[in-house]
Amino acid sequence: xxxxxxIVALAGADVSLPADFEDCRSEALAEMAAAGxxxxxxxxxxxxxxxxxxxxxxxVGYDVSVRLYTCNDRVYINFDRHCRPRTVYAVxxxxxxx
Numbered sequence: 001x002x003x004x005x006x007i008v009a010l011a012g013a014d015v016s017l018p019a020d021f022e023d024c025r026s027e028a029l030a031e032m033a034a035a036g037x038x039x040x041x042x043x044x045x046x047x048x049x050x051x052x053x054x055x056x057x058x059x060v061g062y063d064v065s066v067r068l069y070t071c072n073d074r075v076y077i078n079f080d081r082h083c084r085p086r087t088v089y090a091v092x093x094x095x096x097x098x
Contacts, residue, residue: 023062025064032096036097044067046064046065062079063079075088075096076089
């Protein structure tokens with residue numbers, strides 16, 4: 001009986017992300033726009049949290065990968081934990097900036 005109650009309680013639980021969760025995707029699109037790359041040139045934006053090396057798994061930043069229709073590789077943007085850009089670079093045949 002206890003397990004049934006627990007399962008029912010969990011089924012109605014809010015499993016959304018915390019309010020302070022950021023993945024820096026919108027900031028990545030803003031960085032791309034600042035570099036002259038419009039949103040319609042963006043094929044996909046993928047965000048990966050970067051954790052510190054300790055056991056607590058604290059998020060210290062985000063690595064964002066941007067795929068474009070105009071090239072075969074990717075543009076990478078490294079953000080701090082508050083989604084402030086630290087590094088923007090392109091690999092392969094992708095280009096960012098003038």
